[in-house]
Amino acid sequence: MRINLLLVVLFLSACQSNNQADLKKQVEVFSWWTSGSEAAALESVLETYRALYPDVEVVNASIAGGGGSAARPVLQTRLIGGIPPDTWQTHHGAELMGQYVAPGFAASLKDLYAAEGWHELFSPSLIDMISNDGEPYLVVLNLHRSNTLWYNKPVLTEYGFSIGESLDIDELFEILEQLNTTDVSPMCMGDTGIWATGIMFENTLLGTIGPDRYLGLWNGTTSFMDTDVMEAIRIYDRLLDYLNSDHAALSWDQAADKMASGDCVFYSMGDWAYGEFIRDGLQENIDFGWVAHPGSDGIHLLVTDGFTMAKDAPNPQETLNMLRVMGDRVVQEDFNLLKGSICARNDCDRSRFGPYLQWAMDEYAKGVAVPTVIHGSAAPADFQQALNDALTDFVVRRNKEAFAKTLANEAKVSGFGS
């Protein structure tokens, strides 16, 4: 009798929770934006949505961890288990295509793009990177630039250097060599997360072999054993000689703080570091300056954040509305001002952004955008991990041939290498 009573109670409570779900519509947004500026930027998007659709409950399912390192395991498990969130954050390119489009987890957004006229408002190279068979699968919120070389202006002035519009690799090494005799560390690095040194590697790679050969790495026309790639590895290896000695104990943002305080001078890092400098109270063009990483002028090494729609989204209409909000011009402006990046749309009001972001917009407008491998856009996840592992090994053992051979082999195993 007691058991029967228990069952009745369980049954009733189950009914009740169903009713509640019917009463209030939901949309679940899954991301890894939990830190100060990121969370605030995401919240600005969700606020706009709430104002437009007050009867829908927005579930902000964000999981902390840089680059989605902790969020992706949870997402993978939910996708394979058949309980996807309505929409989730992902980088463009290989991560989107290999992880979510090819296995059939993400829905095509062709109709949404057509209805909103977004083909006119996003650049063709970006649309290309988020499309499969001509159908887009992602609404891109922001564009980060990975290949920027930051420098501490007052320290360089103190030692008698001034940097112009651009810097080539020989000029850089000349300055590094002279700085090496002083008390400051010539280059900044914080690679407790190995991807931070990976950014310097990928920037050097792009700057040395150029965009066409760089793209060739990911479709098999360039091999990691080719002479120009070996040259890039040699340059990267030389750069490692100029790092701050405590780099293995610092995270990327601690290294940015180190540059801000003048303990080290040059920092090859994506422009999420820009947000860090601004937060440290630095003035653009006065306390810090920037150029394209040597050799990569006019090329934009793209790191994007965008949102998909689940094929089996529990709330499809609400999800489409959410994506529509994310593609809106004013929403993108507000979001990117908080995030410290530039709009994915081409028609944002540039006067709202500071000198660095305006420079980044100009560089992006030159039309040569290439995908990042460190953030999963250029190559599949298994190669991304293999590259991180090879770098972990390389920065300690510094064996250039073994490094190139491992990468060439892993590219083959992963299915894109020649």
Add this chain to the structure above:
Amino acid sequence: MADKHWYTRHKGILILLPSLLLTAIFIYGFIGSSFFFSLTNWRTLAVDLSLRDPLWQTYAEMLAMPRFQADLRNTLVFTILFIGFAITIGLGLAILLDRQITGKGFFRNTFLFPYALSFIVTGVVWRWIFNPETGINLFFDILGINQALEAAGFDPLAPGWTTDPTIVFSVNQLLSHIWPSGNAFQIEWGIPVALIPVAIAATWQLSGFVMAMYLGGLGGISPHLRDAARIDGAGEFRLYRSVIIPMLNPITISTLIILIHVSLKIFDLVFSMSGVGPGFATDVPAIFVFEMMFKAARYNLGAAASIVMLVASSLIIVPYLMHTFKNRE
């Protein structure tokens, strides 16, 4: 009546059935499926259960990976360091506390306390202690040790702790003499310096537990035995070396088994304290499994590594269990 008879006869099995069923599914079933996945081509988010050709290719690739070789080395070194430290300190503490000192209860609880913490907490705390910028290195300055060294013309002490990539006591040379194919190893076999702080943190957490085990054992040794040994002329040292410690052997074996399987499976402490470390100096198989499964989506590789971990633990546990059962019979 007949029903009742049947029920009485099979009561044992019936009571055990639910847990047998759950064990079969959730332990042996999943071990079996993991083993199966390790033989397949499943290496992206799209499930691909076709078998690899050759069948053991994933295992071959894994064993050739410098990272996995480093993991095996680290597990071995960590196990030896950690167990050496923990058993020595735990036994020492137990012997001291067994000698009826004042405040025995207080000390026992103090030493046992770290055992109650989660490994994650221990890892985060010790990460800060061994941080080369802000941790115990500051003491070398505060206590004047570095000033004294510099005055004497030496370099100041500033160990990198978990960020130090050096491997000491490398035995690669030796290895290549006695085992020519040992050259296939792409890593240095030796003691990664960065592993030592991790072993210290693990010792801090578990030596209290070892102490408690030994205190239990010491309590079971009759005072008459000690008296008899003393009458026979044994000094205190001899008493422990020849009588008491040999009598603690069963405790030592149980403790060893428990500590070894903690050490083989360790993940949370290392993950929160040092991660994979510089040049994989502190990487362990469990972190390898996690990263390959959930970051690289190489499900076959992650499954293969977890099977290797299972086999390694079984090599320790199975002989122990067989030994115990034999003794009971």
